[in-house]
Amino acid sequence: xxxxxxxxxxxxxxxxxLLIAAAYGKSRWTKSSQRLLAKIEAARLPAAISRYDVRELxxxxxxxxxxxxxxxxxxxxxxxxxxxxxVGSMNMSETAQRWKPFxxxxxxxxxxxxxxxxxxxxxxxxxxxxxxxxxxAEDGLLNGAVLGLIPVVNVSGTPEMAQGELLRFFxxxxxxxxxxxxxxxxxxxxxxxxSASATLTDGNTGVTLTIRFYExxxxxxxxxxxxxxxxxxxxxxxxxxxxxxxxxxRDGMRVPLEGEAAYLMPEGEQVxxxxxxxxxxxxxx
Numbered sequence: 001x002x003x004x005x006x007x008x009x010x011x012x013x014x015x016x017x018l019l020i021a022a023a024y025g026k027s028r029w030t031k032s033s034q035r036l037l038a039k040i041e042a043a044r045l046p047a048a049i050s051r052y053d054v055r056e057l058x059x060x061x062x063x064x065x066x067x068x069x070x071x072x073x074x075x076x077x078x079x080x081x082x083x084x085x086x087v088g089s090m091n092m093s094e095t096a097q098r099w100k101p102f103x104x105x106x107x108x109x110x111x112x113x114x115x116x117x118x119x120x121x122x123x124x125x126x127x128x129x130x131x132x133x134x135x136x137a138e139d140g141l142l143n144g145a146v147l148g149l150i151p152v153v154n155v156s157g158t159p160e161m162a163q164g165e166l167l168r169f170f171x172x173x174x175x176x177x178x179x180x181x182x183x184x185x186x187x188x189x190x191x192x193x194x195s196a197s198a199t200l201t202d203g204n205t206g207v208t209l210t211i212r213f214y215e216x217x218x219x220x221x222x223x224x225x226x227x228x229x230x231x232x233x234x235x236x237x238x239x240x241x242x243x244x245x246x247x248x249x250r251d252g253m254r255v256p257l258e259g260e261a262a263y264l265m266p267e268g269e270q271v272x273x274x275x276x277x278x279x280x281x282x283x284x285x
Contacts, residue, residue: 087103089275140166
């Protein structure tokens with residue numbers, strides 16, 4: 001029938017247009033990622049020291065000393081940058097369970113603090129949403145676009161964004177544990193035998209986390225009294241926490257391969273991110 005031929009032609013044209021748009025959007029997004037990575041590299045500072053000295057632990061809270069003794073060895077090279085690959089899922093709903101798979105590449109530099117999380121979330125088969133979550137030279141940003149072309153979120157340049165993204169950098173430092181040392185600018189205060197408070201400052205932006213440790217000394221969880229979030233396109237904040245597990249030995253350090261992050265809402269904990277590290281590579285220069 002003629003109408004079937006026309007239908008097949010229309011479908012073919014639409015599929016071709018989608019494929020062209022997807023290729024163009026991916027190319028644009030890749031170039032945008034490269035520009036952001038260049039900004040992170042431009043903001044880097046030379047390492048203050050090259051190796052960890054166990055004498056740094058003197059005077060630190062007991063659980064913090066136990067942590068560093070569990071994850072580092074004396075003379076461990078100080079991490080200056082990390083390249084991470086992840087897989088996982090994100091809950092794309094504020095009120096329900098609408099989990100979507102993602103893959104991501106993350107670049108981190110430890111001095112001055114900076115990172116770019118470059119992710120692809122599959123909202124529908126063949127229809128990805130690309131996401132940049134970043135902290136660059138005391139500026140936080142969150143960008144997302146369907147196919148890399150149609151913006152769905154674009155937020156940056158506010159003190160709240162800067163604080164929220166520095167919090168993320170700080171909370172994820174279990175992946176690059178030398179960044180938690182006092183010589184790297186972290187101030188530790190005791191809470192109890194399994195917990196301590198950690199503070200990091202970058203320029204005019206400062207953040208504090210409560211960190212809880214497993215009995216073996218490794219970081220179990222982190223908590224902040226508030227972190228910014230987007231709800232229906234509007235900025236808000238809520239208590240924020242995460243958990244880490246599945247520690248393995250990498251380059252002489254013990255780092256977690258799995259974790260989750262959540263906001264604490266009046267109705268209860270709202271987990272929105274679950275991920276697994278599939279590759280992690282460290283730089284020390």
